[in-house]
Amino acid sequence: MEYRRFFDDAISKLKGERRYRVFADLARDAEAFPRALWRRGEGPENSIVDVVVWCSNDYLCMGRHPKVIEAMSAAAAAHGVGSGGTRNISGNNHPIVELEAELADLHGKEAGLVFTSGWISNLAAISTIGDILPDCLILSDQLNHNSMIEGVRRSKAERRIFRHNDLAHLEELLAEAGRERAKLIVFESLYSMNGDIAPINEIADLAKRYNAMTYMDEVHAVGLYGARGGGISERDGAMARIDVIEGTLAKGFGTLGGYITGDSAIIDAVRSYAPSFIFTTSLPPSIAVAAKTAVSLLKRAEGAELRARHQRQSMLTKHALSAAGLPVMPNSSHIVPVLVGDAELCKAATDMLLDRHSIYIQPINYPTVAKGTERLRITPSPLHTDAHIADLVEALVDVWQTLKLPFVEEPNVVEFRREKVAVDPQCTFPEFKRAAE
Secondary structure: OOOOHHHHHHHHHHHHHOOOOOOOOOOEEEOOOEEEEEEEOOHHHHHEEEEOOOOOOOOHHHHHHHHHHHHHHHHHHHHHOOOOOOOOOEEEEEEOOOOHHHHHHHHHOOOOEEEEEEHHHHHHHHHHHHOOOOOOOEEEEOOHHHHHHHHHHHHHHHHHHHHOOOHHHHHHHHHHHOOOOOOOEEOOOOOOOOOOOOOHHHHHHHHHOOOOEEEEEOOOOOOOOOOOOOOOHHOOOOOOOOEEEEEEEEOOOOOEEEEEEEEEHHHHHHHHHHHHHHHOOOOOHHHHHHHHHHHHHOHHHHHHHHHHHHHHHHHHHHHHHOOOOEOOOOOOOOOOEEEEEOOOHHHHHHHHHHHHEEEOOOOEEEOOOOOOOEEEEOOOOOOOHHHHHHHHHHHHHHHHHHHHOOOOOOOOHHOOHHHHOOOOOOOOOHHHHHHHO
């Protein structure tokens, strides 16, 4: 049998559907983020181009924060670069124990458990909790992330899908199950592709009324919302009402890994039963120290200042793009989705942004979003200046006009030109000021 042709056919199918993904060869510049170096082409055709990154999930730029880098470097020198094994063998390093305590404190919970990624933490925790609860029914939001879907599928529990953020549909399913049956409501606080936010307190009300457990993914909100960066649930005063809060260390905290926090018995059960925790090598001590440093920094006044700057640049970007007639999908979060509605045009738009304007944004196509809702997903950071925003607006208007994509209204970008917009002088956190300038 000629096995290779099956793989060639699989790739050809993706290319035919305009869903084949191409990765740009980028090197981030820690001193000048959001700038990066793009290695364009291969061999003798290779050239290096200076670009501006507009789609990073390192939302607060903590991955290049001097104190986080210093902490990681010192920990690597002290402990080495690997962890040495799984948590059950020799990988239960003291920095991870301290990190878990820091995360439990962040969310006001008894205990925390760290995984190698947010994807693994959802897979492991949801499937394990669903299997431990007798005759459990998992109720999962329609737009939950792939990692949550895989956790639900991995569990032997029955599952039902409720329409996105639809409280009436969720209540209907809860009532149908009855108060006495074990139930786990699985949802996100902030949905990263649309940027919309869950009605957390209302879901908690339903959970209490119908005797259900709650599991909430705060991946795109931890570090970014709340007085100490605890997420949307902290901002909305709902942390204590959610049984398990899951998060990541790779977005708002700028490092690597995922985690869950909750009642000590729940956390201990997941630790003891989840294969994808038990049999996975633990995070290296240097990563754990860097993550703990980032979490700790964002709990303080500096974190509040970064969050304020981040929100300002996100809202300014939305306003500028909308004023230019571009189809920004409305939401109240920091995510800035711009609708294209066609996979091929979405890829063409991002290629043109990179080739013509040195702006890097990845296309968001199916299966990440539904067919016909393809989009650009823009993520401003505290280090994107007003001048960066002006450049982005002009570039997108040029792309929209060139590709004949529909505007919401006639574009007007005069007021957003570079010469009309000054770099915001209110950047007072010293270690970030150099990059902002």
